[in-house]
Amino acid sequence: MEIAREKPVLTAREAGLVGCTRCARVWPMGRRTCGRCGSPLHSRDTTSLQRVWAWWIAGVIAYIPANLYPMLVTRTLLERSDDTIVGGAVELASHGDYGVAAIILIASVLIPVGKFLAIAYLAISVHRGSARSLHAKFRLYEVVEFIGRWSMIDVFVVAILSSLVQLSVVASIRPGPAALTFALSVIFTMLSAQSFDTRLIWDGGRKEGK
Amino acid sequence: MDRDLPPPAQDADLPHSDELMACPTCDALYRAREPEHGAKAICGRCHTVLIAPRRGAGLNIIALSLSVTILVIAATVFPFLEINAAGLGNRTSILDVALSFRSGLLVALSVATVAMIVLLPLLRTLLLLYVLTPVVFDRPPAPHAAGAFRLAQRIRPWAMSEIFAIGCAVALVKVSDLATIGFGPAFWMFALLVVIVILNDSYLCSWSVWKSLEKNRS
Numbered sequence: 254m255e256i257a258r259e260k261p262v263l264t265a266r267e268a269g270l271v272g273c274t275r276c277a278r279v280w281p282m283g284r285r286t287c288g289r290c291g292s293p294l295h296s297r298d299t300t301s302l303q304r305v306w307a308w309w310i311a312g313v314i315a316y317i318p319a320n321l322y323p324m325l326v327t328r329t330l331l332e333r334s335d336d337t338i339v340g341g342a343v344e345l346a347s348h349g350d351y352g353v354a355a356i357i358l359i360a361s362v363l364i365p366v367g368k369f370l371a372i373a374y375l376a377i378s379v380h381r382g383s384a385r386s387l388h389a390k391f392r393l394y395e396v397v398e399f400i401g402r403w404s405m406i407d408v409f410v411v412a413i414l415s416s417l418v419q420l421s422v423v424a425s426i427r428p429g430p431a432a433l434t435f436a437l438s439v440i441f442t443m444l445s446a447q448s449f450d451t452r453l454i455w456d457g458g459r460k461e462g463k
Numbered sequence: 464m465d466r467d468l469p470p471p472a473q474d475a476d477l478p479h480s481d482e483l484m485a486c487p488t489c490d491a492l493y494r495a496r497e498p499e500h501g502a503k504a505i506c507g508r509c510h511t512v513l514i515a516p517r518r519g520a521g522l523n524i525i526a527l528s529l530s531v532t533i534l535v536i537a538a539t540v541f542p543f544l545e546i547n548a549a550g551l552g553n554r555t556s557i558l559d560v561a562l563s564f565r566s567g568l569l570v571a572l573s574v575a576t577v578a579m580i581v582l583l584p585l586l587r588t589l590l591l592l593y594v595l596t597p598v599v600f601d602r603p604p605a606p607h608a609a610g611a612f613r614l615a616q617r618i619r620p621w622a623m624s625e626i627f628a629i630g631c632a633v634a635l636v637k638v639s640d641l642a643t644i645g646f647g648p649a650f651w652m653f654a655l656l657v658v659i660v661i662l663n664d665s666y667l668c669s670w671s672v673w674k675s676l677e678k679n680r681s
Contacts, residue, residue, distance in 0.1 A: 262489075262491045262507070262508050263491070263492050264485070264489075264490040264491055264492060265483075265485035265490050265491075265492045266490055268492055270483070270485065270492065271485075272484070272485020272486070272487065272490055272492075273485075273487070274487040274488075275487065275613060275616065275669075276669065276670070276673040277484040277485060277486070277487050277495075277513065277670055277673075278484065278673070279483045279484060279485045279492070289609070289673055289676070289677050290609050290612070290613055290673055291609050291610060291613060292613060345637065348640070350636060350637075352636075353633055353636045353637065356629075356633055357633065388509075391488070391489070391509050402620055402623055402626055403626055403629075405579070405623055405626050405630075406626055406629055406630045406633060407630075408572070408576070408630075409576070409580070409623075409626065409627045409630030409631075409634075410630045410633045410634045410637070412560050412561065412563050412564065412572075412576055412630075413544070413560050413563075413630060413631060413634040414634050414637060414638065415563045415564075416555045416559045416560045416562075416563035417544055417546050417553060417555050417560075417634070417638065418546060418553070418638060418641070418642070419553045420546070420548055420549070420551040420552075420553060420642070423548060423549045423551055424548065424641060424642070427566075428563070428564050428569055428572075430568075430569075432564065432569065432572060433564075433568055433569055433571065433572050436572055436575060440575075443620065447620070451488045451489065451509075452488070452489055452490040454489075455489040455490065455491075455508065455509065456490075
């Protein structure tokens with residue numbers, strides 16, 4: 254519908270106002286807290302990128318052991334198997350459950366790795382003040398924000414399996430250490446995305462009047 | 464019937480800042496004008512939905528929040544799933560699921576899981592009830608209503624009942640060739656709960672709530 258129609262947009266900052274990111278009310282520049290909802294006001298959150306990178310690094314670090322250690326420890330009468338995230342998906346696929354294997358791979362590998370790359374790209378391009386494809390970048394951010402929580406699926410699957418499959422010697426499933434580090438990685442990445450001040454994306458390429 | 468809000472007409476208007484709103488995601492400035500019920504006002508630059516009032520939203524949210532509260536409590540205590548294989552069986556409730564990380568550091572994960580699938584969704588609906596009930600019945604807002612609503616909006620991404628529902632589906636496929644699965648009453652309550660939570664969120668227009676909290680206070 255709207256094709257590259259760049260009409261001049263007046264931002265609150267340019268009008269000498271500061272907008273509240275929680276309730277959208279505007280106040281004169283310089284006010285510290287929003288009089289309507291009580292949130293702290295920042296015209297632009299200058300510490301945003303630092304927090305984004307801090308949580309991002311924590312998330313990447315937690316993601317490494319999440320892939321090396323077992324997520325699920327399955328004991329049956331005959332054998333004990335320790336499944337990592339990828340190993341578990343491969344085993345599901347070898348049983349013919351391609352759909353579920355795909356869900357696990359998408360939620361636990363594709364989405365987290367994609368999120369790391371996307372957040373890093375956005376943070377770098379905001380830092381450079383790049384003005385290219387602002388709409389695409391914002392769309393990317395929205396996708397990252399929306400999809401991040403869904404990586405928790407695998408943690409919940411582990412929780413359900415390990416409480417349900419407790420059949421003494423016949424079969425039992427216990428969570429492995431990767432469940433914790435994977436959950437931490439998802440939480441850290443969500444915090445990283447939430448720390449992002451999206452108004453910085455839109456400032457890209459604008460002449461900073463300050 | 465979605466449409467853009469008008470930008471402020473002239474610089475002369477700017478001091479009347481309670482008529483203006485800034486898009487929270489891109490800072491574009493608009494003259495806040497409530498669209499007709501059922502329509503949405505969206506930001507012309509980043510297409511974020513700014514205002515989306517719906518007819519009878521307040522009463523609907525109160526009714527849905529009450530049912531969420533009852534369903535969460537019931538779904539937590541009733542049996543959720545049961546499994547049978549080789550003459551052995553096990554039955555589990557949602558609380559058992561959430562508390563299934565028992566050894567060592569994994570306990571932290573149990574705490575987080577309980578929070579994400581039971582406590583935070585419950586806390587959020589209780590906060591919404593607390594904030595919206597007086598406003599809907601034209602009473603002055605409850606004490607600390609602004610703080611309560613801010614908290615409710617803040618915990619929204621951390622309340623993960625719908626994600627847990629998909630997790631259930633995946634887990635069921637995983638064990639279905641290992642054993643036979645039975646569904647307890649809590650399973651169906653939880654399924655219903657997920658639908659109601661999503662419906663409830665679609666009624667909530669945060670701008671309208673803030674506006675009414677501000678209006679009724681003075």
